[in-house]
Amino acid sequence: xxxxxxxxxxxxxxxxxxxxxxxxxxxxxxxxxxxxxxxxxxxxxxxxxxxxxxxxxxxxxxxxxxxxxxxxxxxxxxxxxxxxxxxxxxxxxxxxxxxxxxxxxxxxxxxxxxxxxxxxxxxxxxxxxxxxxxxxxxxxxxxxxxxxxxxxxxxxxxxxxxxxxxxxxxxxxxxxxxxxxxxxxxxxxxxxxxxxxxxxxxxxxxxxxxxxxxxxxxxxxxxxxxxxxxxxxxxxxxxxxxxxxxxxxxxxxxxxxxxxxxxxxxxxxxxxxxxxxxxxxxxxxxxxxxxxxxxxxxxxxxxxxxxxxxxxxxxxxxxxxxxxxxxxxxxxxxxxxxxxxxxxxxxxxxxxxxxxxxxxxxxxxxxxxxxxxxxxxxxxxxxxxxxxxxxxxxxxxxxxxxxxxxxxxxxxxxxxxxxxxxx
Amino acid sequence: xxxxxxxxxxxxxxxxxxxxxxxxxxxxxxxxxxxxxxxxxxxxxxxxxxxxxxxxxxxxxxxxxxxxxxxxxxxxxxxxxxxxxxxxxxxxxxxxxxxxxxxxxxxxxxxxxxxxxxxxxxxxxxxxxxxxxxxxxxxxxxxxxxxxxxxxxxxxxxxxxxx
Numbered sequence: 001x002x003x004x005x006x007x008x009x010x011x012x013x014x015x016x017x018x019x020x021x022x023x024x025x026x027x028x029x030x031x032x033x034x035x036x037x038x039x040x041x042x043x044x045x046x047x048x049x050x051x052x053x054x055x056x057x058x059x060x061x062x063x064x065x066x067x068x069x070x071x072x073x074x075x076x077x078x079x080x081x082x083x084x085x086x087x088x089x090x091x092x093x094x095x096x097x098x099x100x101x102x103x104x105x106x107x108x109x110x111x112x113x114x115x116x117x118x119x120x121x122x123x124x125x126x127x128x129x130x131x132x133x134x135x136x137x138x139x140x141x142x143x144x145x146x147x148x149x150x151x152x153x154x155x156x157x158x159x160x161x162x163x164x165x166x167x168x169x170x171x172x173x174x175x176x177x178x179x180x181x182x183x184x185x186x187x188x189x190x191x192x193x194x195x196x197x198x199x200x201x202x203x204x205x206x207x208x209x210x211x212x213x214x215x216x217x218x219x220x221x222x223x224x225x226x227x228x229x230x231x232x233x234x235x236x237x238x239x240x241x242x243x244x245x246x247x248x249x250x251x252x253x254x255x256x257x258x259x260x261x262x263x264x265x266x267x268x269x270x271x272x273x274x275x276x277x278x279x280x281x282x283x284x285x286x287x288x289x290x291x292x293x294x295x296x297x298x299x300x301x302x303x304x305x306x307x308x309x310x311x312x313x314x315x316x317x318x319x320x321x322x323x324x325x326x327x328x329x330x331x332x333x334x335x336x337x338x339x340x341x342x343x344x345x346x347x348x349x350x351x352x353x354x355x356x357x358x359x360x361x362x363x364x365x366x367x368x369x370x371x372x373x374x375x376x377x378x379x380x381x382x383x384x385x386x387x388x389x390x391x392x393x394x395x396x397x398x399x400x401x402x403x404x405x406x407x408x409x410x411x412x413x414x415x416x417x418x419x420x421x422x423x
Numbered sequence: 424x425x426x427x428x429x430x431x432x433x434x435x436x437x438x439x440x441x442x443x444x445x446x447x448x449x450x451x452x453x454x455x456x457x458x459x460x461x462x463x464x465x466x467x468x469x470x471x472x473x474x475x476x477x478x479x480x481x482x483x484x485x486x487x488x489x490x491x492x493x494x495x496x497x498x499x500x501x502x503x504x505x506x507x508x509x510x511x512x513x514x515x516x517x518x519x520x521x522x523x524x525x526x527x528x529x530x531x532x533x534x535x536x537x538x539x540x541x542x543x544x545x546x547x548x549x550x551x552x553x554x555x556x557x558x559x560x561x562x563x564x565x566x567x568x569x570x571x572x573x574x575x576x577x578x579x580x581x582x583x584x585x586x
Binding site for chain 1: 432433462463465466470490491492494495497498499501502505506557
């Protein structure tokens, strides 16, 4: 009993530190201290810890490969070129440019995952829109929102999906069966809501002459990089449908791009090293061990059993609660620990009845969509506050704000119902 | 007379023509464009915030932007030049003595501060930068920048409405 209390306290304190970040402690440090505490308390044995971390090589490889691919693609000017392409396609209409931004955001998220869109496409679009003398906020919002809304199009669209599928099994087909429809619906809803919300800002046109042009000397390298990215995208789809670990594709693709950039003499090791977030590996490793601790104590099993009881009585309510609860947890704390807790809980109950399988995808859906309100969401919230300040106390701005906050719950509700219908 | 004319991202030429209608040409016209730094701060919070991208390494001059920051700075400079150029051409055609100013920060505060620094007798501001959806009259027709300037400017203010 004392041991359970101690483990639960370590878990709670770690999550609290990640959420509140007292003294601006990095999340990675909080997770690492939590993991060491779990081991010091004897809740996670050293051999167990090694086993847990060794079992996650696919996740590590996927993260590393993906970050490398995104960084090299950025250095090759892929994101800037895509934003410019959207600008040419839109032909001077700011409304069409928003649609184009959603389209490239969706494709980049689908194949290179959400962070590529949130962290690399956003500045590229920001620069383009500033240059075209259009209001930047609608486009910034579009990028940050679509990064999470398109996160459940494919298993590789968000590392959280890989984390959950590695823990609970599943492949491309069950993924698409449960999540393709919710994904398309949420993307459409998101786009429609933005076109409506920002309709007053989207009436101006822009001059095509203001669009940037790629320097001719860059073009061969840019084209070759795009071609390799296309191959990587196809390989991701094949790997997930054949059950090949996606880390191989991510690392192989990264290696291919490294060779390509070396051949074109564009490889900057120092810059590449800085673009990769090494602390992320410490953070996820720490979280693996902390969650393993509460799993060893049987806490996630009780959570899972409670969920099954609920699912037995009302599958729809279970689906909605799982999606909503995961989203809330991903929002308040972080989607990595939330996903790990859900994996552990759902694994303990087994996934044989199809209603349980629906719960896996409901959890994934919630964890992917949730951060729209805080992690990227902390940015979204900041932006909404900015809009409020800019608009003064006008009534329309309060409605603006409310609609933004209302968008995610509506998407969660629709997605939860759709996943339940498929179970 | 020293006139400060705050030029938004669009419509600088039209704004100068409206000033001409009211004041006539024989004045010093200070054309000021302020780049709103708010959205960019939010973007930098995202890039260097808890979500992953580390800040530029120490030892490097932080005032020298690299990567995406450099591209955004270039785009801002280019847009500012185009905005001021458009207004300047109209002002010179009208016969004003023309002075150009660019700044980055909170537009409402910088407009007021510059009006004071330059000893202007008149500050010109558009009622709202909003698109066609903004109402022509009523409280919502005056945006927050214009309202702040009306409240705080040390001189007379000419509020230009969209026609």
